[in-house]
Amino acid sequence: MARFNHLLVHSEPGIQTVTLNRPHKRNALNPELIEELAAALRDAENSECAAVILTGAGSAFCAGADLEHLQSLEAHSEEENRRDSENVARLLRSLYDFPKPVIAAVNGPALAGGMGLATISDFTLAVPEAKFGYTEVRIGFIPAIVASFLLRQIGEKRTRELLLTGKIITAQEAMDLGLVTQIVPPGELVPSARVLAQSLLQNSPQAMIAVKRLMARHARRTLDEEIEDAILANAMQRSTADFKEGIRAFLEHRRPDWPSLRNKV
Numbered sequence: 001m002a003r004f005n006h007l008l009v010h011s012e013p014g015i016q017t018v019t020l021n022r023p024h025k026r027n028a029l030n031p032e033l034i035e036e037l038a039a040a041l042r043d044a045e046n047s048e049c050a051a052v053i054l055t056g057a058g059s060a061f062c063a064g065a066d067l068e069h070l071q072s073l074e075a076h077s078e079e080e081n082r083r084d085s086e087n088v089a090r091l092l093r094s095l096y097d098f099p100k101p102v103i104a105a106v107n108g109p110a111l112a113g114g115m116g117l118a119t120i121s122d123f124t125l126a127v128p129e130a131k132f133g134y135t136e137v138r139i140g141f142i143p144a145i146v147a148s149f150l151l152r153q154i155g156e157k158r159t160r161e162l163l164l165t166g167k168i169i170t171a172q173e174a175m176d177l178g179l180v181t182q183i184v185p186p187g188e189l190v191p192s193a194r195v196l197a198q199s200l201l202q203n204s205p206q207a208m209i210a211v212k213r214l215m216a217r218h219a220r221r222t223l224d225e226e227i228e229d230a231i232l233a234n235a236m237q238r239s240t241a242d243f244k245e246g247i248r249a250f251l252e253h254r255r256p257d258w259p260s261l262r263n264k265v
Contacts, residue, residue, distance in 0.1 A: 006033040007040055008057065012035050014201045015194065016049040021056025025245070028066040029113050033086065041098060050205045051197040055105040055190060061130065062114025070141070071173045071247045073238050088113065089145045090228050090235070095120050096149060097216045099209045101200050106130045107186070116146040119153065119179045122212075125193050126171040133168035134177065140246025140256065142237045144230035148187075148223055154160040156180060193246040229237060 018040050027033075044052050056062055066087075073081060093125035095102065095117065104110075104121035105206040109131045116133070118124055132148075134143040142165050143150075150159045154177050162169075174180040184192045200208065237243055239260035249256035 004036045004040065005133055006030075007036050009040055009043070011047070012051065014048075014050045015053060015197045017040050017053040017055065018044070020054075020056045022055075023060070025066060026063035027056045027058070027114070028063045028098045029088075030069045031084070031164070032089050032105050033066075034087050038087075038094060040158060041094055045081075045099060048149075049100065050099045050208070051103065051107055051200045053103045053190070053193045053197060055193070056107050058108070060063075060108040060114075061106045062117055063109040063216065064112025064114045064135070066140075067247060067250055069249060070238075073091065074244055074247075076238070078235065079240065081235040081238045082231065085145070085231045085238075088234070089231050092116050092120060092145055092149065093223075093227060096219075097212075099138065099212050100205075101112075101197075101208060103193045103196055105189050106132075106171075106180075107189055108120040111135055112143065116149065119174075120146075120149050120200040122126060123181045123193075123196060123198070124174075124179060125182045125184055125189060127189055128171055128172070128173075128183055130180075130185070131168050132171070132174045133166065135162065135166045135168065137166040138246070139250050140237075140240065140242035140244070140258070142233060144237070145227065148226040148230060155161035182197075195217040 008021045008023050009019040020033065022028060022033060073084065101123065101196045102121040103123040103125065106118045106124060107128035108129065110118040111133050112135055115132050115134060135147060136143045147159065147163060158177060171180055172181050175183055245259055246256050
């Protein structure tokens, strides 16, 4: 088993629990955490476990991209931004294509890319206090890569609403949309995920893998093209003045002064 700086990995018969472990950063995604989570999924795929539980340490599940990392992207080249976007896309795609059932146990806010991790999983259990939202437009960014997955889950009209407003929704609202499987009390979250995982262990592992591979094949052709478009859009947005202003405004705790609005004739 690989050693990780930002993950806790616990193995028990048939089940592997992966915990995002940057609680001081609300488990925000930086390049190292993205790399480690991808490695942990590879470990789980090659192990004897039949199900994976994904959760977060502390009060948040995952607050999305680490904004200090996003700010550092101002100095990156177009090619570096593309590689960074590709790494995010590769992680989300590996979660979507993962051959074994994945249960997200959402212990707190799951925002932006964190919402992607939570809802791309096969099952999403959440505490009542959990919040969800694709908030990227609020900081001049775009939720490009997650959009393709969300379209498949809730349809175009609801996807447009979430992505364009950037609003934060409750666990119950997410459940009403079909993005959350079950709402459980905080003290019962991980135990409930384990109960679900144990029930999955009664099924044929080969059959469950076959089901997931079939569903992945159905989506592969269109998803390949959509993700490639999303990577390009994601990387291009990082070079815009609105993105740079949005990140600065967030870190300085002020309202953004959008350059695109100032430059309108």
